Amino acid sequence: MISLGTQAGTVESPFTPEQQQRFDAGLDRAIARYPSERRKAALLAALHLAQDELGWLSEPAMAYVAFRLDVPPVRVREVATFYTMYRLRPVGRHHIGVCNSISCWAMGAEDVLRQCSEILGIRPGETSGDGHFSLEEVACLAACGGAPAVLVNNYAFFENVTADSLKALIRDLREQPGKAMAKGPLPRLPDPHARIESQSAPQATGTLGQPAVTTRAEAGSAEPKR
Known part of the structure; x- marks a missing residue:
């Protein structure tokens, strides 16, 4: 420290x-x-x-x-x-969140949560004894088109989850060693000064169709169009 x-x-x-x-x-x-x-x-x-x-x-x-x-x-x-996305207790190396939004619920998220709980031997809000897994219900993951959806460690999305795919996911996670929570790519916050270099993929746009991300210099020097 x-x-x-x-x-x-x-x-x-x-x-x-x-x-x-x-x-x-x-x-x-x-x-x-x-x-x-x-x-x-x-x-x-x-x-x-x-x-x-x-x-x-x-x-x-x-x-x-x-x-x-x-x-x-x-x-x-x-x-x-x-805010419920912040965790105030230790979690397992693999923290599994099952979406409980209306779309996921309608497509069987309740069954996914129950099956996950049975396989891991823990209830939502608990961590397994070996420290490998923790489980929780999470609010909408914005994956309604792929419901039911599961999120692992805030980074890995799994959509259209079935009983078989859930078993396979947990099996694969069990094979990963260690007990500390697996890390994602950090830092994940974008650089607010970065210029968009590539236009090869669709991008979000701001006012009047201009790129939503610009450099600070551009933002400060732009002249209003008349």
């Missing part, structure tokens, strides 16, 4: 040096999306970055985020406990 001195004492970073580098890079990008006087607006992103590294939000992690953004610790905890 890295100790950071403050007027109130010492704040311990919950990250390893490698995790710290990824967290810092992601936080810098998140903060850059807002005016300097509104850096606190990066709170949601900062909590996601911390959770991506640790698998959950411990008290030291929330205290560290509060320090980095100069936010009262109680405010960080209010946010972390309000």
Whole structure:
């Protein structure tokens, strides 16, 4: 852990040096999306970055985020406990989320959740004894066209899940060694200053059909069309 001195004492970073580098890079990008006087607006992103590294939000992690953004610790905890996507307890190496939206429910998500619970021997909100799996119901995954959908570790989507494909998924995950929560590609926040280089694929557009992502220089120097 890295100790950071403050007027109130010492704040311990919950990250390893490698995790710290990824967290810092992601936080810098998140903060850059807002005016300097509104850096606190990066709170949601900062909590996601911390959770991506640790698998959950411990008290030291929330205290560290509060320090980095100069936010009262109680405010960080209010946010972390309000949104269900933040986890306040340790999770397994493979954290499985089964979508419970109306589309997934209509297509059999309830059966998927029950089967997953039976195979793993745990209920939603629990972690297996070996630390390999944890299970939860999650809100809409925006995969209604591929319902029922499952999300593993916030990164891997699985759509049109059936009894057989679920068994195969869990079997494959069991074969992956280790107990720490598997990491995704970090930092995942896009660089707000990056210029879109390729137009080979469809992209989101902003006002009047212009690219939604521009450099800060472009945004500041653009002359309004008359």
